[in-house]
Amino acid sequence: MxxxxxxxxxxxxxxxxxxxxxxxxxxxxxxxxxxxxxxxxxxxxxxxxxxxxxxxxxxxxxxxxxxxxxxxxxxxxxxxxxxxxxxxxxxxxxxxxxxxxxxxxxxxxxxxxxxxxxxxxxxxxxxxxxxxxxxxxxxxxxxxxxxxxxxxxxxxxxxxxxxxxxxxxxxxxAPGYVDELRASVADSVEHMCRDCRRRYDTNPLRLLDCKEETCRRVLDNAPTMLDSxxxxxxxxxxxxxxxxxxxxxxxxxxxxxxxxxxxxxxxxxxxxxxxxxxxxxxxxxxxxxxxxxxxxxxxxxxxxxxxxxxxxxxxxxxLGLADEEQPREGSFIVTIGDEAWLPGYRLLHDLRGAGVKAEIDYRRRSIRAQMRYADAQGYLNAVILGGDEIARGIATVRDMLSGEQEEVPLEALAEHLKGDAQE
RNA sequence: GUGGGCGUAGCUCAACGGCAGAGCACCUGACUGUGGCUCAGGUGGUUGUGGGUUCGAGUCCCAUCGCCCACCCCA
Missing domain, CATH: 3.30.930.10 (Bira Bifunctional Protein; Domain 2)
Structure with a gap:
């Protein structure tokens, strides 16, 4: 169902x-x-x-x-x-x-x-x-x-x-006006639409709202509330x-x-x-x-x-008013190979703990797929972790706007990325 | 509540009663560790739902649900 x-x-x-x-x-x-x-x-x-x-x-x-x-x-x-x-x-x-x-x-x-x-x-x-x-x-x-x-x-x-x-x-x-309105319409009420004939009894003020041509003509000559x-x-x-x-x-x-x-x-x-x-x-x-x-x-x-x-x-x-632009922010952690997975997973936890928006690819797809996703999701940085980086205790941080990359020691990453957001 | 129009892939839309398609999006690759651009390939459908007519229905008929448009009313 x-x-x-x-x-x-x-x-x-x-x-x-x-x-x-x-x-x-x-x-x-x-x-x-x-x-x-x-x-x-x-x-x-x-x-x-x-x-x-x-x-x-x-x-x-x-x-x-x-x-x-x-x-x-x-x-x-x-x-x-x-x-x-x-x-x-x-x-x-x-x-x-x-x-x-x-x-x-x-x-x-x-x-x-x-x-x-x-x-x-x-x-x-x-x-x-x-x-x-x-x-x-x-x-x-x-x-x-x-x-x-x-x-x-x-x-x-x-x-x-x-x-x-x-x-x-x-x-x-208002009651006086309603009486006045009724009185002014009374002679013509039988020529008005069915809704108006009902309104005449139940809620005469609504007569003013009617869009029927014949009703409007009747109401054109009616007194207005403002006059009363x-x-x-x-x-x-x-x-x-x-x-x-x-x-x-x-x-x-x-x-x-x-x-x-x-x-x-x-x-x-x-x-x-x-x-x-x-x-x-x-x-x-x-x-x-x-x-x-x-x-x-x-x-x-x-x-x-x-x-x-x-x-x-x-x-x-x-009016074609554009949505607010969402500034790029946060870091997508790109892991390459099995040896980078757990360090990457730990890094994910640490970045979030430091207040940085961060995600990782649980499907462990190709670096290409991960980069594409990071870009599409509006991440500001890709933090790349592969065999090289693990061996040297660093991560490669790529700025997704400029394409510039720098190497940052793992233990300094959270501090480095904290508060990073697109100007 | 009344009257009219429309429901096909995630989105926008094609398809004479005769093989369900395109563009975009998505995925993969070209690029063996780097997103956007380009190219190639691929995934994706109970044609809103249920009946009926027919050799055969996305297409015709009926019902139903939903959306859209107008009335009404309101924000």
Whole structure:
């Protein structure tokens, strides 16, 4: 019986892992610069956490969660989203401490599981690099979160990222807007697509997202959330724009940006890149001022962001961005003949003990094959041990870049090769 | 979840219903103790899987799995 990986998952092979490490390392470095600390939460949570925070009527909760029951009869769900677990931990572990206005800044790199139909750039297990800034209502923090994302993209060499922003209001103004939206569409709803007729009842904000020509025409004349914001939300949105502009961050206002998670309030934003196909969102997030309280914590605001690592890698590939060059390093021990084998094997052990990357050919093939392998594997030196060398107590060290060779006494080798790496 | 396209060597791809091939990669040798360049030779396949039609199926039909594209949704 042959087995396949589950649909929509991928193996990250040795050849690709360096690209992942590069992206992860870059993200950690940016987070460090911005003062965010890492948090790692379990890969599964109580199902209720996602249901109540993300929202029962969202696609994520209603049809995409990997939910199972454990032997104790508890309903658990594989991490469907990054924010809720971080907020849960924030509340449960009281990360804020006594200072109720302290800003807590967290980041994570974690797998996310959604049982959606796979296509290019969409997987059932994908990975998000995310941040959460919990504790401040200031729009300057929203702008910082956006700035961090753009800094990250830039550090990866990704040009051409578009930033779309919107405000989805708050519990004060959003319900009024929903009523307004319903009212403006009411007369035309029977001419709209089937999805929209359903959305009209269940989640009218999603009407704004519809791409059907007839639906769009109806929505063109509909009021926008931005026109219906309450004073506080309007002020916050203006503050966001002001701070983005202070940083020279270009943005487009797109009143159709809604985000598929119910906890968002005020700011909603998304990063897109034209190098991708239909799945062109490479990151997104927004403010969630009611979520912490809803998760059993104090009534404090928060804002966060999630970036899809797979999508970022796809953009880098589409833009033809080269992989990081791996510098040559280490020593490959080339043994010739039986008398060199055990001394070579011992040398291998000693070099590793001295911190030098080293390998040997267990197949004991020809010197030619060993040299070819050493070259292909990116070794900086070939340490050649044959009858001559053994008799004289030395090794021939060949620099694989220059081709220059020198003879080094065996006992001095580890010291000699230590710290050797390509400039 | 709906609709369409595609699954052949490690990779990229050929093969009218009639002997499963090429390039790259890999291995060996030319170079008897030295990688890259060149040349010669070689290994490598249950044609995704299971059925069916046929004298004969990589090719046609059905099913199934996976990937890709679009919708939807999202990262």
């Amino acid at each position: 042959r087995y396949q990986r589950p649909k929509g998952t991928q193996d990250i092979l040795p050849e690709e892992a360096p690209r992942w490490r590069f992206v992860e390392r870059t993200f950690r470095d940016i987070c460090r610069r911005f003062g965010y600390s890492e948090i790692r939460t379990p890969i599964f949570e109580e199902t209720e956490l996602f249901v109540r925070s993300v929202g029962e009527d969202t696609d994520i909760v209603s049809k995409e969660m990997y939910t199972f029951e454990d032997k104790g009869g508890r309903s658990l769900t594989l991490r469907a989203e990054g924010t809720a677990p971080a907020v849960r931990a924030f509340v449960e572990e009281n990360l804020q401490g006594q200072d109720r206005e302290r800003l807590v800044k967290l980041y994570y790199i974690a797998p996310i599981f959604r049982q959606d139909k796979p296509q290019a750039g969409r997987y059932r297990q994908h990975h998000q690099a995310g941040i959460e800034a919990i504790g401040s209502p200031e729009p300057a923090v929203d702008a910082e979160v956006i700035d961090l994302a753009l800094s990250f993209y830039r550090a990866l060499g990704i040009e051409g990222t578009r930033l779309l922003i919107n405000s989805v209001g708050c519990p004060v103004c 914001l309450c004073g506080e939300c309007a002020e916050h949105f203006a503050g966001l724009r002001e701070h983005l502009e202070a940083l020279d961050i270009a943005y487009e206002i797109d009143t159709r940006i809604v985000r598929g998670l119910d906890y968002y309030t005020k700011t909603a934003f998304e990063f897109r890149h034209d190098a991708l196909g239909a799945q062109d969102s490479i990151g997104g997030g927004g403010r969630y001022d009611g979520l912490v309280e809803q998760c059993g914590g104090p009534a404090i605001p928060g804002v966060g962001l999630g970036i899809g690592i797979e999508r970022v890698l796809l953009v880098r590939e589409a």
